[in-house]
Amino acid sequence: EEDKYGLYSNLLFKYFLAEGIVCGHDLFVASAKEHPDNILKELPAPLLDDTYGKELGDEAAAVKSEDFQDSMKIAWRYQNLPKMEASPTTCTKFGHYYDVSKKMSPELCQSVKWHSFYLHEELSFEPEMKAWNMNSGYARLLQSIQRIISQEGFDGSDPQKKQRNVLRIGIQSLGSILWGDDVCCSDTPADPHSLTKFLYVLRGLLRKSLSACIITVPAHLIQNKAIMERVTNLSDMVVGLESFIGSERETNPLYKDYHGLVHVHQIPRLNSLICDVSDTKDLAFRLKRKLFTIERLHLPPALSAAVSRASKQELAASAKLLSSGCGAVAVGERHLDF
Amino acid sequence: QGKFTLLRDTRTDGSFLVHHFLSFYLRAGCKVCFVALLQSFSHYSIVAQKLGVNLAAAKEQGQLVFLEGLKSCLDLLFGEEEQPGQPSPLQFLSTCDLRALFDFVRVSLTPCAHDSWKGPVLLVDDLSVLLSLGAAPVAVLDFIHYCRVSVCCQLQGNVVVLVHSSEDSEDEENELVVNSLCHHSDLILWAEGLATGFCKDVHGQMKIIKRLSLRQAAEQDLVQIYQYKIQDRNVTFFARGLSAAVL
Numbered sequence: 001e002e003d004k005y006g007l008y009s010n011l012l013f014k015y016f017l018a019e020g021i022v023c024g025h026d027l028f029v030a031s032a033k034e035h036p037d038n039i040l041k042e043l044p045a046p047l048l049d050d051t052y053g054k055e056l057g058d059e060a061a062a063v064k065s066e067d068f069q070d071s072m073k074i075a076w077r078y079q080n081l082p083k084m085e086a087s088p089t090t091c092t093k094f095g096h097y098y099d100v101s102k103k104m105s106p107e108l109c110q111s112v113k114w115h116s117f118y119l120h121e122e123l124s125f126e127p128e129m130k131a132w133n134m135n136s137g138y139a140r141l142l143q144s145i146q147r148i149i150s151q152e153g154f155d156g157s158d159p160q161k162k163q164r165n166v167l168r169i170g171i172q173s174l175g176s177i178l179w180g181d182d183v184c185c186s187d188t189p190a191d192p193h194s195l196t197k198f199l200y201v202l203r204g205l206l207r208k209s210l211s212a213c214i215i216t217v218p219a220h221l222i223q224n225k226a227i228m229e230r231v232t233n234l235s236d237m238v239v240g241l242e243s244f245i246g247s248e249r250e251t252n253p254l255y256k257d258y259h260g261l262v263h264v265h266q267i268p269r270l271n272s273l274i275c276d277v278s279d280t281k282d283l284a285f286r287l288k289r290k291l292f293t294i295e296r297l298h299l300p301p302a303l304s305a306a307v308s309r310a311s312k313q314e315l316a317a318s319a320k321l322l323s324s325g326c327g328a329v330a331v332g333e334r335h336l337d338f
Numbered sequence: 339q340g341k342f343t344l345l346r347d348t349r350t351d352g353s354f355l356v357h358h359f360l361s362f363y364l365r366a367g368c369k370v371c372f373v374a375l376l377q378s379f380s381h382y383s384i385v386a387q388k389l390g391v392n393l394a395a396a397k398e399q400g401q402l403v404f405l406e407g408l409k410s411c412l413d414l415l416f417g418e419e420e421q422p423g424q425p426s427p428l429q430f431l432s433t434c435d436l437r438a439l440f441d442f443v444r445v446s447l448t449p450c451a452h453d454s455w456k457g458p459v460l461l462v463d464d465l466s467v468l469l470s471l472g473a474a475p476v477a478v479l480d481f482i483h484y485c486r487v488s489v490c491c492q493l494q495g496n497v498v499v500l501v502h503s504s505e506d507s508e509d510e511e512n513e514l515v516v517n518s519l520c521h522h523s524d525l526i527l528w529a530e531g532l533a534t535g536f537c538k539d540v541h542g543q544m545k546i547i548k549r550l551s552l553r554q555a556a557e558q559d560l561v562q563i564y565q566y567k568i569q570d571r572n573v574t575f576f577a578r579g580l581s582a583a584v585l
Binding site for chain 1: 353377467569
């Protein structure tokens with residue numbers, strides 16, 4: 001789910017594609033807004049191991065100098081608990097890291113095979129899509145994806161092909177008016193089922209091929225919330241980004257270190273009865289000069305006795321936010337008052 | 339026999355109930371028609387293996403008729419011309435008409451001469467998807483009604499259907515379908531996420547509603563509530579507040 005101005009969701013979109021290039025996966029980029037060639041020119045450059053370590057090292061050193069190991073006097077039981085890790089450090093490295101201040105080199109970009117779908121170039125071919133009974137832009141996109149999956153052998157249709165690769169599909173701002181869908185402009189859209197039908201067929205294509213797909217949706221623009229509920233049910237993983245730009249949270253001292261919140265609405269439960277639920281439900285993100293990081297959100301200690309009424313309200317709202325889980329939301333209104 | 343069970347989930351994923359009923363009925367020797375709309379065959383197969391059932395073998399022996407919705411949908415849209423007289427069960431994607439799906443179910447569960455399976459069972463995962471694919475709520479309710487008459491009454495079999503719902507849902511069509519189904523169910527298994535939020539040791543609460551009032555006028559529905567925790571091969575149930583982590 002895109003943040004209000006699409007800034008951070010666009011960044012995550014590019015991260016997904018950049019990671020694909022670094023891993024050597026094929027890419028399929030679809031957009032009705034920007035030409036995919038331009039999107040691919042704007043990918044962040046990968047951070048080499050030593051530079052990333054240095055970035056983190058600088059930060060860790062700054063923290064340590066303030067963090068004098070005084071033995072605790074009152075809260076001495078907490079002395080032996082592990083220090084809370086705000087963000088995963090060098091212990092587990094999964095994937096690669098990127099420097100958002102630099103662009104990925106064209107040589108690296110061209111090292112993988114990529115396919116693009118720019119709606120306004122595609123619409124010049126008009127096929128008969130009546131049998132599909134959905135928005136023609138979506139239908140064309142599905143046809144294009146199916147063609148690539150089939151031709152390039154991502155569905156295992158070519159047994160001769162020894163090297164099997166993964167196809168990373170990125171679809172930008174699905175559901176926006178640029179795709180010819182009025183689901184973002186109207187409470188009663190002309191065809192409320194196009195988007196969900198698209199997702200269903202896409203799901204079928206993904207399930208039968210070696211591909212993964214990221215879709216950004218301007219969820220905040222979709223008036224009919226029922227559609228977003230259905231979109232969520234048809235997706236494996238749903239993450240919402242909420243930026244603080246222009247909201248009252250921007251000035252809230254609670255959130256001063258962050259640029260926004262990450263809401264994990266749904267995680268995949270595939271091939272198993274259980275799913276991989278983490279302990280932390282409260283995540284926030286921030287965009288530093290070079291790095292985009294996602295960290296655990298924690299309330300600072302309420303040190304001052306003169307906490308104003310206004311921020312107490314925010315604390316209550318945040319406490320309600322903090323106890324919300326994946327798909328489970330705390331129903332109570334009161335915050336614990338000691 | 340002849341019972342309609344509604345699986346319902348709110349604020350959580352109730353699919354573990356579907357896996358349970360699938361392996362339960364297969365182990366009992368029933369003929370099962372599974373309309374799996376949202377996940378692939380291999381997903382159910384892998385979980386069924388953990389629960390001690392081999393779906394591929396069951397399919398081969400004719401005990402399990404598996405409609406893989408996602409695959410059928412692709413065949414319909416990208417495949418060659420369909421054979422006349424054999425409409426795809428997912429035809430409603432184009433025509434918004436669920437009759438072909440019902441015919442598929444009826445044909446799958448009507449016993450053949452040499453069938454030695456015990457009662458037929460229709461399992462649907464999940465019904466809410468039909469609304470997302472363009473079927474009208476009334477069409478969905480009609481479909482279920484036809485299935486009940488055919489499977490529960492005529493064939494003395496059972497029907498088990500999963501739906502999603504939520505009190506603050508804005509999906510009125512879905513809530514309409516769910517409420518209507520609740521009224522006509524013999525048994526409702528309702529999995530709900532805890533009101534207090536996520537908990538590592540208690541994944542949710544299960545309300546078991548035996549709708550005795552449906553069959554006998556003076557009877558009251560029997561409601562039992564348990565909490566549960568889902569594990570890799572098993573789901574443990576316990577009385578509220580008595581999770582193993584607490585005792």
